[in-house]
Amino acid sequence: MLQADQFYKQGNLAKVKEIQSAVKPEFPPSEPLVANDNPENLSGAGQRHWNNAQRMIDRNLRDSTFIYLNFLVVGNKEKNIAPTDPDFIPGYFALVDAYEKTAEQEIKKGHEKKAKELNVQALGVVESLASRFPERADLLDKQIEMLLKNKKYIEASIAANQFALNYPDNPKSAEYKRDARKYEDQYIRELRIEITALSVIGTALGNSPDYGSLMVLLQGEKNAGKVFAESYKKNGSVVENERINNYVSSIGKKLAKFAGREDFEYEFVALQDDNPGAFALPGGKIFITTGMLGLIDSEAELAGILGHEISHSVLSHSFRKIANSSIASMIQSFPIINNFPVSNLLMAEASRDYEKQADILGTRLLSSSGYSADGVYNVMFKLQQIEGKSQGIQNWFRSHPVATDRVKYIGEFIDLNGYNRYAYEGVQPYREALNRK
Template sequence: MKLIRKTSLIILWSIIGELSPLLVLAQTPKPIDSVNLGERSWIAQKTTETTSTPSSSQTPENHQPNKPSTPADNTTTVNECWQPNETLPQPQPVAQIEESSPPQTVKENSDSSAASQEIDSQQSAEEEAKQSQEKEKPVSFIPKPTSEEIALYQQLAQADRYYRCGQSTVAEKLYREAKKPFEAEIKYQRELIPQAIYDPQYLQPGGAVYWRLYQEALKEKRLQSKIIAPLKLLTEQHPEFIPAHLEYAKILKEYGQKEQAQEVLENAITLYPNEAPLVKAKVEADMAAKKWLDASLTARRFALFNPDNYLAAEFLQLANENLQRYKNDLRSKLTLGAVGNAVLGGIGYAFFGNIGGPISAIETVTLLIQGEKAIGESSAKHFQKRLTLIEDEEVLSYVREIGKKLAAVAGRNEFNYEFYVVMDDNLNAFALPGGKVFINAGAILKTNSEAELAGLMAHELSHAVLSHSFQIMTGGNLLANATQFVPYLGSSAGDLITLNYSRDMEREADIFGTRLLAASGYAADGVRNLMVVLEKEDDPSPPAWLSTHPDTSDRVKYVEKMLVQERLNRYAYEGVERHWKIRNRVGELLDKYRQEKEEKEGKKSKKPPETTPKTQQIIQQQQENRPI
């Protein structure tokens, strides 16, 4: 009987042991299909409680939070959006000291001991040879992340999945945990520019006094100084009162001080670029001075930066009309011989790099008159021939998808946007007129997320959208400005192009690029984060992209200030998983390209050296075994 009971207990115990994994699975919530991110926080359990349906999109373009759906839809969609894009990156290899086991006392004869020593010496020799070969090998371009970078990757990847699933509130909490606030964020909030006002009753007491003194002086027709002085003080001490700027510019113009009036409007627009009355006054002043291109750019800038403003369409029409006036004026100047054929030929050579010599004056005139689109297409074809471009479809699709999202909100629908990746490991990028953007492979390698790469592309795209390169080429001295645009083609693509944009142009590209980034659904601090990372690198020679963009620390500060002032969302989509996969792919392509290049150069170097009378004598003496 005892034997039967014992046998029954054993059988029962074995059955329970087999069923225990099933019981655990039945009690455990359905796991998230993702890389191993360690212990889940309370947020991971919240996915079963939410009533919103996550979007199946893998990008921020189709992000639709809080959309009602059926439970069946929730099951399939959650599985799709929670699925990790890629595998977890591996950390850099760290030298580890292997713990040796206690020595075992084995009796060996002298012959076996000698054989063992010989084997050990052979192994050590092989290891030394292997180490020397590894030292000679060039370092791979494939990134090797540190443990800190992997930890940040895990946090952002988890937040990205919540964002893709439509749970933006939960995602924002995780983004905030991973991304610390700016050190000067509180300071910038205190230094916010006062909101623009138009009604004098909202002026502070001191400002109200200046406005009253101006009106009294104007009514009594007092001296010029008595009229101008109150307005000058009012615009300086209370710049938020927009009518003061308008009146100040008007009075200066009436007194024949047109340049000073222009300066007043420019200063006012710098502080309040989105105030339509100021912008319209500036456009009218440019038109009065027949500065057609400036008038067009000012009007277009307002329309692009303020697409929801009820006057956006009117400003866009002004931009197009003044651009046409500029083209007509340019056509008359060129065809009437104001600029000689030699100058035109120089422009063609400097800009298009025609190896066979300058292009004809007629061709140059035609391109300039046709505008940005024609210039961009012509110059892009030239660069495609001169540069080694990456043709990998996976990499190109990734870059073009980002570019397409940015171009969709850029506001220049007349452009045919194209995006190319140059086979070069330097961090560099440039944009040609008409929306042709070239980025180096190094820009992908040295960015940590899709948002950072999108920030770099948005900055360069902004130069094209705001017509900066076209403005440089066609404004003022045509030859001088054209040579600024493409001064040289260096030995490497990293030194390809240096666009001598003005400080104001760089600032505009930073601001507009950041707004493009936010409007596309990416984290708005992409450019800012990229500049911070590069600024921290202890490199005496900065990357090419930064070397042409001076005062990086100042730019970081005003971008941070803009993020705070305009309340742009820096806790949106980062996109780390797919980006890290593409980074590795780009590293592989660069490794392969370098290897093929070295092999090609090696074959060239194996040619027999040229013999001189001296070398012939040495060879002959060696063959005869005679002393040299």
């Protein structure tokens, strides 16, 4: 690897690839997803289901429409039947349309709850489709439309922002970036209403829970991040070695340049803690422990972890998580409504999604900065190897579930986007900064 870095500096990329590919294990082969927009390209069975569905839609026979469209694009989960034509976009759109129209009918009947369930199902279909074809603005538009309809403003902001960051050259990206801010403002307005309502309930119950962190959140991501980071630095032990701090900060800032969010004041802090960990606070405040630095072997890997955490911050994940857990703990502090359905399950679900988004955007930042694109992948791989073997590692795994499929999709993402795994590793500068032999 040291030798490969020398060749990289000389611009001899062929030699870099030759050396590194002897050391790095090959990724398992991945198959690109292909979207089909044309009914003429459907399979025989697919065309029959599509034609039948069209007839049922014309006759307004909703139940039968669902049956045919499910055969076509979703399959049958209970019976373990795969769809006939899984990537047929008009089929998905028809299915979403059927869900939405049924929901409207339920609302007319006064069945609000049922309507809400149907809209959530429709959203699920759109979200899985948009995540399979992240480069398609038409799918994103539908996803955002439905997120807003379901009052998921911060999720809409994340989706719009993610597209703008991942596809900076797309002509619609500037608009998505502006929209992302708009949805974020809307989220903060809703949050304000929610907090006010909760504080009214709290007062009525003679309860005075701690509104501190929620009030801080209302100042927006940038300012909330500043307040949280300052209190964290005061309570935690910041590494006193200037060389290490400057180094971590310089690598982080290099990546942050590619992450958008010029409004953030990025800060990268090394914490004295033997447990491998890294986390992001809102507004670009990133922390990494000495335990994690000890596990890392190169600048590319450090950049990978920092890129992952920067992504959590720029995609508003940290902001959203803090808001969620503050609201949840506030609700739990009210004795009478203790049984409120604060869904841990939902939060775990969001976490998995967020991890994937951060892995993917982090890998993109890494690659844009000229590092070997598998920096995130390599650290995940190392963590996967020691998962469960060490008590000390618990910290990281509590906030970052390392599943085998995570290593798999990062590999596929690098593969399908043609990112270069054989670029700069920066082994020597990393060793020097950490004073390793």
